[in-house]
Amino acid sequence: xxxxxxxxxxxxxxxxxxIFVLIFFERGTYGGIDWSxxxxxxxxxxxxPLYLSILLxxxxxxxxxxxxxxxxxxxxxxAIMKAPERWQTSLLFLAILPFWxxxxxxxxxxxxxxxxxxxxxxxxxxxxAISQPLPLLYNEFAVILGLVYNYTPFVILAIYSALQRLDxxxxxxxxxxxxxxxxxxxxxxxxxxxxxxxxxxxxxxVLSIGNFITPDLLGGGKxxxxxxxxxxxxxxxxxxxxGATLSGLLIALMMIALLMQAVASGRARGxxxx
Amino acid sequence: MKFKHIPAFIAGSAFALMASISAAQAEKLVIATWxxxxxxxxxxxxxxxxxxxxxxxxxxxxxxIMGKVTASGGEGYDIIFVSSPFAEALKKLDMLAPIDHxxxxxxxxLYPEASQLKHDPGNTYSVPYTWGTTGLCxxxxxxxxxxxxxxxxxxxxxxxxxxxxxxxxxxxLMAAAFLADGLSVNTAxxxxxxxxxxxxxxxKKDLLAYDDTTFYSKLVSGEATLVHAWDGWCxxxxxxxxxxxxxxxxxxxxxxxxxxxxxxxAKNLDAAHKFIDFIFNAENGKWVVENIMYKVPxxxxxxxxxxxxxxxxxxxxxxxxxxxxxxxxxxxxxGMKAFSKTVSEIMAAK
Numbered sequence: 001x002x003x004x005x006x007x008x009x010x011x012x013x014x015x016x017x018x019i020f021v022l023i024f025f026e027r028g029t030y031g032g033i034d035w036s037x038x039x040x041x042x043x044x045x046x047x048x049p050l051y052l053s054i055l056l057x058x059x060x061x062x063x064x065x066x067x068x069x070x071x072x073x074x075x076x077x078x079a080i081m082k083a084p085e086r087w088q089t090s091l092l093f094l095a096i097l098p099f100w101x102x103x104x105x106x107x108x109x110x111x112x113x114x115x116x117x118x119x120x121x122x123x124x125x126x127x128x129a130i131s132q133p134l135p136l137l138y139n140e141f142a143v144i145l146g147l148v149y150n151y152t153p154f155v156i157l158a159i160y161s162a163l164q165r166l167d168x169x170x171x172x173x174x175x176x177x178x179x180x181x182x183x184x185x186x187x188x189x190x191x192x193x194x195x196x197x198x199x200x201x202x203x204x205x206v207l208s209i210g211n212f213i214t215p216d217l218l219g220g221g222k223x224x225x226x227x228x229x230x231x232x233x234x235x236x237x238x239x240x241x242x243g244a245t246l247s248g249l250l251i252a253l254m255m256i257a258l259l260m261q262a263v264a265s266g267r268a269r270g271x272x273x274x
Numbered sequence: 275m276k277f278k279h280i281p282a283f284i285a286g287s288a289f290a291l292m293a294s295i296s297a298a299q300a301e302k303l304v305i306a307t308w309x310x311x312x313x314x315x316x317x318x319x320x321x322x323x324x325x326x327x328x329x330x331x332x333x334x335x336x337x338x339i340m341g342k343v344t345a346s347g348g349e350g351y352d353i354i355f356v357s358s359p360f361a362e363a364l365k366k367l368d369m370l371a372p373i374d375h376x377x378x379x380x381x382x383x384l385y386p387e388a389s390q391l392k393h394d395p396g397n398t399y400s401v402p403y404t405w406g407t408t409g410l411c412x413x414x415x416x417x418x419x420x421x422x423x424x425x426x427x428x429x430x431x432x433x434x435x436x437x438x439x440x441x442x443x444x445x446x447l448m449a450a451a452f453l454a455d456g457l458s459v460n461t462a463x464x465x466x467x468x469x470x471x472x473x474x475x476x477x478k479k480d481l482l483a484y485d486d487t488t489f490y491s492k493l494v495s496g497e498a499t500l501v502h503a504w505d506g507w508c509x510x511x512x513x514x515x516x517x518x519x520x521x522x523x524x525x526x527x528x529x530x531x532x533x534x535x536x537x538x539x540a541k542n543l544d545a546a547h548k549f550i551d552f553i554f555n556a557e558n559g560k561w562v563v564e565n566i567m568y569k570v571p572x573x574x575x576x577x578x579x580x581x582x583x584x585x586x587x588x589x590x591x592x593x594x595x596x597x598x599x600x601x602x603x604x605x606x607x608x609g610m611k612a613f614s615k616t617v618s619e620i621m622a623a624k
Contacts, residue, residue, distance in 0.1 A: 237614035
């Protein structure tokens with residue numbers, strides 16, 4: 001217990017406190033912190049419509065990625081669960097396989113596929129489906145695609161493990177009592193695997209909203225998410241206090257998301273026992 | 275020191291322990307540089323020439339090394355490769371040791387212009403490693419008209435829309451718009467900042483992407499036809515496709531200079547000067563031109579470069595006197611706050 005607490009204190013609580021303190025100061029001329037005047041200026045600046053809209057956009061993009069990931073990954077996890085037992089491990093292995101490659105390399109692979117003279121556009125042009133290359137890269141579509149793709153393995157795993165734990169006799173009982181397959185799925189299977197769904201959803205959402213590599217590479221740097229804005233404040237603009245303020249806002253937002261997930265999964269468990 | 279001894283203990287060999295102690299006592303220089311910016315065999319050659327070990331630490335950007343150096347007070351580095359505005363900032367923070375020309379005989383290899391740089395006339399605290407211009411790099415076979423002005427990039431014609439990229443590094447991003455408007459590349463005046471912000475936000479809609487590192491490959495593939503580029507980097511594209519050309523817009527360029535500085539906290543000033551002397555030999559300068567494709571302020575090195583290179587890559591042949599006509603990027607001091615804020619606004623804009 002003690003080493004765990006020490007770990008948490010040194011690597012989590014202390015840095016968070018440092019960030020919190022920085023919020024109330026200004027950057028020095030050459031980066032660093034000007035400790036001489038305390039200010040609330042960073043707050044007012046963070047709530048400037050320009051930056052606030054980036055935060056909202058990031059939340060919107062992360063939410064879109066989350067919904068798409070769930071729509072793809074629930075059926076995928078369901079299919080794996082329904083597959084013959086001897087195939088399941090291999091199928092899960094295949095789902096996780098890309099994850100063993102470096103994030104950057106996977107992202108660059110998408111650049112190769114999506115760019116105006118890339119694989120997809122060339123094939124479509126060759127077969128005569130298009131005459132002008134489709135704008136597949138350096139836009140919001142590419143960013144969402146990158147996010148969904150990269151976090152898919154987590155979601156499949158989370159939902160698969162929830163489906164695995166589900167006692168098949170519930171669904172059988174539902175069918176015996178005359179419910180259709182569709183009704184059974186929505187009344188029995190889905191509610192009982194809600195904990196897995198919400199765990200996967202929070203995973204995609206939290207990792208997506210703070211992501212800065214994908215918007216930078218697949219968005220061409222033209223479209224910033226809150227992660228890019230924070231990254232730039234710390235590493236390019238050398239404005240640590242403003243970066244800290246934005247980080248604080250992001251942490252608060254994530255806390256809310258996690259809290260909502262905790263409540264949701266608590267309720268799901270409650271239903272289960274009732 | 276402490277950590278060095280741990281592997282020796284694991285090996286359980288007294289000999290290894292002795293060796294690690296003696297290695298720690300041998301002369302060693304810590305050089306902070308960009309990856310791939312110096313000859314690959316530099317460490318061996320320098321060791322052979324002087325008996326001094328080199329340890330290279332890499333930084334990806336000026337901002338990164340600036341953050342590390344200001345945090346440590348310069349402790350832990352003997353030589354830092356950094357662009358001139360950052361050298362200037364380190365000097366203002368009083369963190370740099372003076373350069374002792376008497377210890378650098380190879381200074382004689384440099385052009386006289388190398389000592390006339392505005393940020394440090396006479397090279398009192400920094401020495402130039404490379405220098406060059408920033409301009410437009412384009413596919414001469416894919417653009418309808420050869421570019422002439424920064425406005426060809428900032429206000430692209432319909433055929434160029436979606437096929438241009440700009441540098442995202444703050445000083446150069448802004449310099450493109452400053453130059454187009456006939457302003458100094460070193461202004462941090464709010465009215466000027468506002469003016470170029472509006473232009474750069476408008477230009478953003480027409481960009482394929484911001485790109486600091488792969489713009490030349492976008493020209494090679496044809497994804498982009500006109501990009502904002504440092505001269506040396508445009509040469510990487512030209513090397514793959516001779517139709518890729520570089521030009522300096524009629525409004526001019528900035529003059530950028532990458533320098534070497536010695537932090538005051540450096541442990542071994544003599545060895546640091548020996549390193550600068552070594553870097554200034556013609557052979558090392560020649561390596562930079564042939565491999566990094568940058569110009570060096572080293573006359574002996576430039577004279578030894580194969581003349582065919584100057585024909586294939588005309589920007590390498592820009593004479594130093596012409597370079598010095600362009601305004602050098604300078605440290606903005608307190609102006610950097612407003613400057614950075616404006617850049618953040620541009621990058622955040624939709």
